[in-house]
Amino acid sequence: MTKLAGFLSGLKTLFKKAFTSDHFKTSVIEIGRTMLAIIIAYLVAFVVISFVSEDSKNAIRWFVLGPLSSPTELGEVLKNATPLMFAGIGACLIIKGGHFNMFTEGAFYAGGLVAALAAIYFELPGFLAIIVPLAAGSLAAMVIGYFPAKLKVSYDVNEFVTSIMFNFIVMWVGVWLISNVVIDVTSGDNATLPIPSDSRLSILFENTNVTTGFLIALGVAIVTYLYMYRTKWGFRLRMTGDNKAFARNVGINVKKAGVSSQVLGIGVAGLGGAVEILANYNRFNWKSLPGFGFDGFMVAIIAKNRPLLVPFAAIFIGYLRSGADLMAFNADVTQEVVQIIQGLILILVASEAFFSSTWFQSVIATKMFKKKRVVVHEEVSAHE
C-alpha cells in the first residue's frame, strides 16, 4: 500500500515539476500568444470576406473547413506545406546566424532550374536520378548565395538589399535561359524539356498529390535541429547570431560562422526548389519568383526560429492556403486574402509587446512563478 502511495506521490511531484517549471510556463504563454494571433487574424479575414463576398457564409465555410473535406484536400495541405518547410528551415538557419539574407527566394528558383536541367541532361540510373539533381540544385543555390553572404561578413554590405538584387538577377537570367537556351520549342510555352520520370518524386499517399518530398522536408527539419542544437558547429552558429563580440571572445571564427549560416540556409532553400520541381512539375517553366523565400521567413518567425516547429507552422500556412484556394474555386473571394492574414499573423507573433507586456505576464506570471526572479534593469541596455 505504501509502495503505491510512494509511487503516486512521486508521480505527482514529477507532474508538478513539469507543469510548474519555468520552461513549461513560458512555452504555454508562447503557444497561447501564437494561438491568439491566429484567431485575431482569422477574425479580420472573416470581416474582409464578408465585405467582399456575396455569399460570405459559403466562402468562410470553404476557407475554414474546405481542406478537411477529403483526403485529397488534406494532401493538398501537405503538398503546400512542403516548400514552406524547406524555406522555413533555411530561414531559421539564416536568422539564428544573425542575418537577413533573402536570397532564399532566388535559391528556390535556381535550385529548381538547376535540378530540372540536371535531371534532363544527365542520364542517370535509379536512385541517382533523384539524388544528383537535388544535390545539384542545392549546390547551385549555395554557390550563388555565397556572394551576398561573404560580402556581408567581410565588408558589412547590407545583405538584405544585395540578396534581393540577386533574386531579380537570377530570375531574369533564368527566364532568358528557358526562353532561349534550354527551351523546348515543341512545348508551346517558354519551358524546358520534360523532366524524365526517373527523376520525379513518387507519390506518398494514394489519391493525393503528396510526394516523398514531404518526407525529405521532415528529414531536413530533424537534421537541421540536430545540427543547430547538438553539434559544435550549430553552437558556433547560434552564439555568433546572438552576440558576435561574445562569440569572437570565446574563440569562435565569426566570419566562417556568419557565412556558413547563410550558405547552409540558402542550400536548404535550394533543395526546396529542387524538390518542388521534381515533385510537382514535368518541366521547369517558372517565369517569376515563386514567393517562397519571403514566406519562409514568415514561417520561421511563427515557428520561433526552431527547426522542429517549422513543420507545424508550415502545415498551418499550407492549411490556410488550401482553404483560400478552395474558397476561390468554390466561392467568389480571391485567394490573396491569405496574404493579408499571413502578414497580420507575422506581425502579431513577432511583436514582443503583444500580450507580453506587464499587465498580462505580471498578473498571471507572478502568481505562477513563486521563485525568485532577478531582473537586471540598469545594466541591460537597449539592444536594438
Add this chain to the structure above:
Amino acid sequence: MNDFFELFTSADFYSMILQLATPLVFASLAALVSNKVGVLNIGIEGSMVISALAAAIFSTLTNSSFIGVIAGVMVGILMGLFFATCVVKLRTNHILVGIATNILAAGLAIFVVYAITGNKSDYPGIAMTLWTIPILDKIPFLGEILFTNINPLIYLAIIGVFAIRFLLNRTVLGLRIIAVGKNEVATASVGVKTSRVKMIALLIAGGLAGLGGAYLSLGYMSNFNTGMVAGRGFIGIAAEAIGAGNPIATALFAVLFGAVNAFSLAAQTFSTLAIPYELLNTLPYLTTAVGLVIYSIIRYHKTHPHSSKRREKHEKSLGN
C-alpha cells in the same frame, strides 16, 4: 557604336532618366528619413505598391489626377503609421514588419484590384497633366528635358531633396530625429518623447513613399499594375545606403540607378547590339548590387586601416 552615340545625345534619353529616377528619389528619401531616426524601413516597397493603387483608384473615382496624388500620399502615410505602430508601439523587429508589410501589400493590392475589376493585375488611372514652363522651355537641349512636358512630381522630387536636408539641419524636429537615431537612450533621458519623434519621422517617410507610388501609377504610367514597383523600394534603400545619410548624395545615386534603368530599356531597341531584353533587365539590379558592394568595401577600408592583410603588405613593402 552608333546606337550609343544616338542615345546619349538625345534629349529623350535624359527625360527618361528623370522619369525613372523620380520614384527612386522618393523611395531613397523615405529610406533616409527612416534611417536617420534609426529604423531600417524595408516596407517602403510595399507602401509604394499600395499608394500607387490608391492613387489610381481615387483618380478615376474623382476624375482628377491631383486628388489621386493626394490619395497616394495619404495612403503612404497610413502605411507609415502601420509600420510605425508595429515597430514603435508593439516593438516588433523592424525587418520583420517590413517583410510583413510587403507581403500584406502585395496580397492586398491583388485582392482589391480583383474585388473591383475582376481581373488580377491592372487598374486604370487618370494620367497627370504635364507642365511646360514658358520661356525656359526654349533653352536648347536642357529646355526640352527639364521644362517641356514634364511631370510636376519630378520638380517635387528635386525640391524634396532640399526640403529634407533643410528639415534635418535647421529644424528642431530634424535635430531630434538625428538625436533619437544616434542615441535613443540619451535623448529619452532628457525627456524627449522618442516614440513620438520616431512615429513622425516614419510618417514623413510614408508620405514620401506615397509620392513615389503615386508617380508610378499616375505619372510614369497611367494605370496601376501589380508588378509595377518591381524592387524600386529596395533600390531606393540601396541608394540611401551609398549616400550615407547625405540627402543630396542619396538623390544623386538614385538618379544614377535611374539612368541605368533608362539605358537598359533603351538598349533593347539597339540594332547593332543584340542583347536579350531579359539580360538587359538585370542591369539596374546588377548596378545597384555592384554599387553597394563598392561603397561598402571603400567604407570598410576607411574604418579598418590596420587590417591584417594590409598590414602584412605594408610590412613587406617596407622591405622587411
Add this chain to the structure above:
Amino acid sequence: MSNPILQMHGICKSYGPGIIAADGVNFSVNSGEIHALAGENGAGKTTLMKILFGMEKPQKGEIFIRGQLATITDANKAMQFGIGMVHQHFMLIDELTVAENVVIGIEPKKHGLFDREAASQLVKEMAEKYNMPVNPEALIRDLNVANKQKVEILKVLARNADIIILDEPTAVLTPQETKRFFEQLSALKKSGRTIIVITHKLPEITAICDRITILRKGRNVGTYDVGSITETEISRLMIGSNPLPDIIPTFGNPGKILLSVRNLSYQGNHGKPALQNVSFDLHAGELLGVIGVEGNGQRELVDILAGRQIGYEGCVLLDDVQLKGKSIKQIRDLGLAFIPEDRMTDGVNLSGSIMENVTSAIQEDYEYQLGPFQNQKKLNDFAHHINDVFEVKYNSLSEEIRFLSGGNMQKVVCAREITACHTVLIANQPTRGVDVGSVRTIHDRIDALRQNGKAILLISSDLSEIRSLCKRAIVLHQGSIVARIEDLSVCSEEELGLYMLGIKCDNDTFGRDAA
C-alpha cells in the same frame, strides 16, 4: 537648521518577487547642502534616485518637494520640479556638438527654426558662470571624460535644476580632476543649489559632503552629519558588520616567465598612440596589477594580448610562443583566458542559457564530443560543478543568463575563464558592478588560480582591489608604463595618484638591464 527641500517617505520598490530594491525608505535632504547617498553596490541608491527622477515608479511611498506632494511620472515631470540627474554612464550623443547635446529637448527657436547661435551662446555663458570651460562647437566624441561630465552638468543646469543628483561622478576621474570637480561642486552649492551625490567612495564623502545617508539592502540605516561620524563607522553601516578582511596575499617565489611583452606599441584610432613601448614580464604564480585611470591603454593592451587586435608593433610571447598573427582561438588553445571589461556585451551571450555561457570555452574540446554531436551529459556535469565552485546562484542551467544579477553573471564569466586558463589569465575590471559577497568569491578564485602556478594580469581602476591581491604592479598613463612598483604595500595612494595622472614618471629602464 533643517530645511528639507526634498522628502521621500516610505518608498517601496521591488523588481519582482524576492527582489526588493527599496524597503520603506525615508530620505530627506536639506536645502543648499551637499548630501551623500552611500551604500555598496545593490543597496538601492541608484534605484531611489531613479524613482526621484521619474525613471522608475515605486509601489508605495510619497515624495514631497518644497513641502508639496509631487507625483513624478517621468523625467519631464522631475525636471519641472527642478530636479536634474547626471547619470553614471554618460547620456551623450557622440555625433552632435556640445551645444546641441545641452539644449536638446529645450531647443531655442528663431522663426520656428532651431537657433544654433542662441544655443552656443547659452552654453558659453553657463560655462563661464560656473567655471566649467568647454567649447560649445566641439563634438562629444572628441572630448575627454572630464569634459563630457561638464557637458552633463551643463545639461542639467540649462534646465534650471536646483536639486542636482550626481551618480558616482568621480568614478572615471583622476585624483586631480576630482579635486577640480569638488571645486565646481562648491561653486554650485554657493549658488544655492542642493546636491545629492551617490557614491561609495569614503574619502569623497568626508571631503565635500555635509550630511550622509547610508542605505543597506534597500533600507535607510541612518543619516548623519559628516563631521560626526568616522569612516570606519560609515563602512560598518554600509556593509553590516566589520568589513571582510582583505585576502592576505601569500606570495611565494614567482616561477618562470609565462608572458613576456617587449616594446609593445599600438597606434589606435584616435590620433595619438594608444600604447607606447610597453614591456613587462609576468611569472607563473604571480598576480601583476595594472593600475591606471580607464582609457590609458588598458583596453588596447587586453585586446592585443587576447588576440582581438592585430596590427601592433612589438613582441608578445606566451610561454615562449609568438602570439602575433594568431587567432583568438589559437591563443586560447595556448592556455590564455581573459575576463573582459564589459560583461554585458563581451562577456556573456545575454540570449543564451547559463549552461551555454559557462561552457562556451570548452564546447569545442575533443573530450566533450560524441562523434559529430556534443556530449550533453559531460557538458552538464561540468557546468554544475564549476557553478558550485564559484557559488553561482541560479535556478536551472537552461535558464537564460540575463535573469541573473550582475554579480552572479560575473561569477559565470569568471568561472568559465578561470577554469579555461592553463597559463595566463587576463582579468579586466573583474569585479566592477559586483556585490561584495561575489567580489570576495571572485578574488578567492583568482588567488587560488595564482597559487596553482598560473600567471595573472589584473587590470583594475579600483586601487583597493589591486592592493588586496597584488604585490607587484605597473602604472599605465597615456599608453606608457610610468612606474613599476615592486611592493605595493610600501607605496602610498598619493604617490600612485601622481603616477596615474602622469605627473610623476619614472625613467623606464626595463629591458635594458639583464632579466
